[in-house]
Amino acid sequence: MQWRVGVVYFLQGQRDGVIYHQNDGYFYHKHHDLDRPDNPFITLRCIKRKSLTSPCWGLAVMSRDGSHFECTRHHTHPPDVWNIEERFLRQSLINAVSSGDPQPFSVIIRNVGMRGGFSFEARSRLTLARMRTALTDERMRLLPPIPNTLFELATYLNDPLFANVTPTIDNTDNIFAGACGDFGAGTFSVVFMSRRQATHLANAIVIFADGTFKKKPKKPRCGQMFVISYVWYNEQTTCKHIVTCARILMQCRTTEAYIELLQYLRAILPGWNPQTIMADHELAQVHAWMHVFPNANITTCLFHFEVVSHLPVSAVYSTADKIVY
Numbered sequence: 001m002q003w004r005v006g007v008v009y010f011l012q013g014q015r016d017g018v019i020y021h022q023n024d025g026y027f028y029h030k031h032h033d034l035d036r037p038d039n040p041f042i043t044l045r046c047i048k049r050k051s052l053t054s055p056c057w058g059l060a061v062m063s064r065d066g067s068h069f070e071c072t073r074h075h076t077h078p079p080d081v082w083n084i085e086e087r088f089l090r091q092s093l094i095n096a097v098s099s100g101d102p103q104p105f106s107v108i109i110r111n112v113g114m115r116g117g118f119s120f121e122a123r124s125r126l127t128l129a130r131m132r133t134a135l136t137d138e139r140m141r142l143l144p145p146i147p148n149t150l151f152e153l154a155t156y157l158n159d160p161l162f163a164n165v166t167p168t169i170d171n172t173d174n175i176f177a178g179a180c181g182d183f184g185a186g187t188f189s190v191v192f193m194s195r196r197q198a199t200h201l202a203n204a205i206v207i208f209a210d211g212t213f214k215k216k217p218k219k220p221r222c223g224q225m226f227v228i229s230y231v232w233y234n235e236q237t238t239c240k241h242i243v244t245c246a247r248i249l250m251q252c253r254t255t256e257a258y259i260e261l262l263q264y265l266r267a268i269l270p271g272w273n274p275q276t277i278m279a280d281h282e283l284a285q286v287h288a289w290m291h292v293f294p295n296a297n298i299t300t301c302l303f304h305f306e307v308v309s310h311l312p313v314s315a316v317y318s319t320a321d322k323i324v325y
């Protein structure tokens, strides 16, 4: 980060290029307006010249070969002896975030500052409030743009460049299982299911399926989030757990879209053969289950029957199922 030529030290600055100094606590940028190739000397300006609170008009000249350096106009502030360490700490924080550290910024700032052996003075300058924007920018560089459509979402998630987006918390699995359907025909779906969830679902005999709208994202636009869960009996603890096996963002809720999705799930889950399927009173979904698993026993739940029982039958079964996003 820092190198020396003759009596001058060079530092790579954040925005304004190279910073020149003599290790005395005063730092300079090149005065580009006065830089002429035929002049053997370069004019330098104090880096605090644009400070809103106390602008400094300090100047220096240095020879092009770095053998001579002289301050030619006094500074209006005391030397800043912690500046270089602060820059190192700042770069270390940015490196930690760009390496994919998923922890909150406050934890990263504390860990890097303490473990790196940085002084209290340097650490006290780089607070969360001061670093949040720079660290957020760095973290956003690792993420794809926000997709407008489910097709874009699937394209980004299939890109190995963004493999860091969908790992599980323990970093041993990935929750993106794939996409299916035809976006042009309105039957596109993006499936989120880790390999462990897939193992659970493949062995599930009784499954519960339901769509939810509260959790669906505003972007990319989609019809619903379709959730498949089952009750897992843990033999070791003799407890029952409700395990969510798959969350699927569906473009729309037509029978064709459901059939495409269920056939895709059956293809990636060898041996998946649920005997009982508990669904809500959504006709498109029930038809799709019957189409893909003709031998399964399909039941609908009392709660959803209560929810829809005050609506006209046509409103429940037909109109909502044909909305395409």
Ligand SMILES: [Zn+2]
Pocket: 026, 046, 047, 048, 056, 057, 058, 075, 076, 077
């Ligand atoms: Zn100055």
